[in-house]
Amino acid sequence: MTDPVIDTTAWRERVAALQASEVTAAVLVQCDLTWLQPGLVGIRNEIDQAVMNAQLRRGADLTVDRVILHNLPVVAGAVARPASVDRAFEEWHQRLSATSLLLCTSDRPAPRIHRLILGGDQSSAPIPDMVEVLDNGDWTDHQRAGLALDIIHTVGATTPLTGYDMNLDGPFGDADPSIYM
């Protein structure tokens, strides 16, 4: 169900469109493991920042739903997967949480980030990666957007990324370095 080749130009264009007032909603699915490759860090950063910038600027006028993986697949290939992929996955989640938590307020809602739960026998997400926007009431691809929205609304298929457990203060050793003694 996934397309490993990521059309960076299309992603840039669609994400840039979030600034337009005609666009009122967007759904972004980034569940392919390709997103965690070092070579895609640049475009991933661009997308994250563009989405958050649009959300901060437009506030409640824009509703963004993002779908990312909750867990990495553990079926065939998991053992051979480089540890850097797992680290990148953790860091990405942490950064997305921190960004929402430290920049968004009640009057400037954060993008809704849904974490898609992969079953133990699943090697990839059941929906393709996509960036679809609701432009003047029409989805750029109604069918694909529907796929993503269906899974978002399926109880138990996803879990929200909240960042409720994020330690904003940093490690305790910063305040009391003597604990490392």
Added chain:
Amino acid sequence: MLCVCAVVLAVVAVLYPRSADDVVAATQFSIAFFATLLTGEAVIFALTFSAASSWPSLQAIDSHIAFREWVLIGWFAALFTACGLLGDNRISATYGALLFLLANIFGIFSFIRLFGLASVGGRNRLLCRTLAESLSQPGGRVSGHDFENSSVVNAYLGAINQAVTSNDPTAVRNLVDQLVEVEVGVEAAEGAITLHIDVLHRLARAALVSGADPIQATACAHALVDSVVRLCRNLPEPALPLGALSRYLAWLANTSLLMSVRGVASNRSARELVALSTDARLKILRCVDPDPKSATARDELGTLLAQPHQVLMWSSDFAEFHGAHQASAMYGVYEILTGTKFMGNYWDGASILTQLRQALFGADDAVTGPAADAARAAFGDVEEYDHFWALTSVTALATLRDCRVVHPPELVRPEFTSDHQLLGAYLRTFATHRYFATADEARTALLGLLSRTAPVGSASDRVHHSRVGRTYRVPAPHVVPQQRPAAMILAVACRLAPLTPRGDGMELRTFLATLPSAGLKATAVLAARVLPGAAEETEPIEAVVAGLKVLTLVGAHTREGA
């Protein structure tokens, strides 16, 4: 050689067998001398060796003096002689008698070698060599900065522990001397440095917690620091170990202060360790700065870190844990990165990072030359430059000392004081690096810090992310900047804060007002901890604003005179 002698003697015994009486007569003399040598060696062992001087086990000493070979020849000699006499075999008896002669000759050699070890210097040389060999072996080399596979290194650390626990300064000094005189190749230097830092930590902990003599501990620590610097000179990438040592020393000073204030450590020990920290960091700074204010030794001339990535790594570590001399370190950084000298004065409010930005990425006044070109290549673009230094300031801010802790007068040292101006000067190094000017831009900058994953190979990645895990056994772990969200906000806020008392701080207040309350409160908690005056304010925004007024103290002396 021994085997050749044995074969030659066998030939002699076959060609010229002697009578049983001759053999018995000769053997009596030989055995008497053999026994004398054996007794002599036992006496020397008993009188001169202690647990600390024979740490790698007796095996190393045995292989040095060839004790086993000597005793083995004696055993063969006795066997051949006895069998020959009992079996009336003249050749065997003669061969045994000749072997006794060989054992005696070899015994003298062993005895002389043992005498060489009877002195402290001789033992130290042997143990130093043994340690170097062990560190150079693949099993002893640093692997995940662990020495689990090296029994010799572990035996050495055990001996250090024992000497420290028994508070035996001579044994400690001997053991440290053995380590600092180690000569190892480039491939084993990192392992040796890790061992140096481990021993340094054991000594510091003993001085703080176990009541070890701090004077002795710091004397050994200075030797260890000098040795690490020496070893770093051979490394192609010396920044990591040098930075680790710099971080460790800064952490040690803060920990000593805290433990002294809490009554856990004696103020005398804390004072010596604080002095060690500031002096050793100055020594490291002199070795890095290509043009230091003064140089007290030949090894302080030139710089240890010529590559841009190297100096960036080191400077990031050097600014952690409120380390002494961190602001003056930026002079050397500027000179290495641009090839020119920074002529401003940070005590007077000059901004090294702003001028460095201009020198590398300025539109008209960018510096040309190989050093500046290499630095530009290391950063890539000005965005990466700004991002890198912002992340460095996050780490520096998060690890500043708790300003609410009373700084005892006996722990005041140059660059280790509770002086607000000095703190302001350290903070201003980063706060004057203003790559944005408005609250809106600040929010974008904060978004960049929070959300941007460092691309592989970028300066930020190399310095702040890729080296996590290369600890050199420094007890304080490396923490990636994104795990310090409050410090990220403060790092952005300080770049909006007024630099003079006349500044209104409107942009700063506007920026803080846009933040959600959780983040703002965490930032205020951090400000209350590290910035003087912030703890007195109850409102989070006011706390941060009041704390950042420390920046306006810098340059006050020249403003008053103006």
